Amino acid sequence: xxxxxxxxxxxxxxxxxxxxxxxxxxxxxxxxxxxxxxxxxxxxxxxxxxxxxxxxxxxxxxxxxxxxxxxxxxxxxxxxxxxxxxxxxxxxxxxxxxxxxxxxxxxxxxxxxxxxxxxxxxxxxxxxxxxxxxxxxxxxxxxxxxxxxxxxxxxxxxxxxxxxxxxxxxxxxxxxxxxxx
Amino acid sequence: xxxxxxxxxxxxxxxxxxxxxxxxxxxxxxxxxxxxxxxxxxxxxxxxxxxxxxxxxxxxxxxxxxxxxxxxxxxxxxxxxxxxxxxxxxxxxxxxxxxxxxxxxxxxxxxxxxxxxxxxxxxxxxxxxxxxxxxxxxxxxxxxxxxxxxxxxxxxxxxxxxxxxxxxxxxxxxxxxxxxx
Numbered sequence: 413x414x415x416x417x418x419x420x421x422x423x424x425x426x427x428x429x430x431x432x433x434x435x436x437x438x439x440x441x442x443x444x445x446x447x448x449x450x451x452x453x454x455x456x457x458x459x460x461x462x463x464x465x466x467x468x469x470x471x472x473x474x475x476x477x478x479x480x481x482x483x484x485x486x487x488x489x490x491x492x493x494x495x496x497x498x499x500x501x502x503x504x505x506x507x508x509x510x511x512x513x514x515x516x517x518x519x520x521x522x523x524x525x526x527x528x529x530x531x532x533x534x535x536x537x538x539x540x541x542x543x544x545x546x547x548x549x550x551x552x553x554x555x556x557x558x559x560x561x562x563x564x565x566x567x568x569x570x571x572x573x574x575x576x577x578x579x580x581x582x583x584x585x586x587x588x589x590x591x592x593x
Numbered sequence: 594x595x596x597x598x599x600x601x602x603x604x605x606x607x608x609x610x611x612x613x614x615x616x617x618x619x620x621x622x623x624x625x626x627x628x629x630x631x632x633x634x635x636x637x638x639x640x641x642x643x644x645x646x647x648x649x650x651x652x653x654x655x656x657x658x659x660x661x662x663x664x665x666x667x668x669x670x671x672x673x674x675x676x677x678x679x680x681x682x683x684x685x686x687x688x689x690x691x692x693x694x695x696x697x698x699x700x701x702x703x704x705x706x707x708x709x710x711x712x713x714x715x716x717x718x719x720x721x722x723x724x725x726x727x728x729x730x731x732x733x734x735x736x737x738x739x740x741x742x743x744x745x746x747x748x749x750x751x752x753x754x755x756x757x758x759x760x761x762x763x764x765x766x767x768x769x770x771x772x773x774x
Binding site for chain 2: 427428431435437438441468500502503504505534548549552553555557568570572578579580582584585
């Protein structure tokens, strides 16, 4: 399975708090290994995500405050791919997802919020500009579909180690196991 | 293609405004025909969604303020299916998606926000309780994956009639057609 990290750009507190938290939790649930909250720190987001990791397990890492350019340059320097999710990019067909997977390199996914710098579209930053539908919708949806296509549904069965809470799926009602830490 | 509407439950303004807007725009972009914002009205959400429909086309309808029970009862009364998206439900495998598709009935998707009433899990409300991963993440991601599985990727190619703006996908940069209304 390809290694994926998400880089969240353009976060403004308090306005983007819930959406950025949803981006982070989607990244975690769909199998990314971590998220970088670029350029800023936000205690509220860091706390919410930290609490989920503590209760629900796994080793998802949230790093906040790294300048986006530094994060991208380090990633590329180590041979990683950068994929910029944008409504303007090439459609994420099965073929394109297959092409990205077959490169078999760690992927950094750039997820914007407000209007992103022009530079994000350039070869110096992104290897691919990818759209999940050419309509305005949500960076949360785009990320979910991208991770689903790249990680090949393995994420649905992913187990999170050291979980204190674990849902046992049911047709009706709720069943949650509470485990000793 | 199966007809789908989304019922958004538990919206609290101002806290949920952006996430509810993302739910609505995801519903539209992924091929649902409309969304019901249950029990409350929120001018800010209605305006944002209305603006997207005016500029980007299509006939997506947002209805706000209908009591959830009335909406569900009417839908079921007309023979529609109700699918409740919840982290506690049956995993949305390809088999389950196929089963729902083969019933070939219009689908109402219940999307919660805060903790939902116990009743949502019962046969009197939902035909299926479906989870998109048994982890806490985002109703926006869950809805995107559900619509993707049920509408079979047709949504990626969907054209929106009467659009004033249309993105022409590019490998680099942005290209938007501005059309006469």
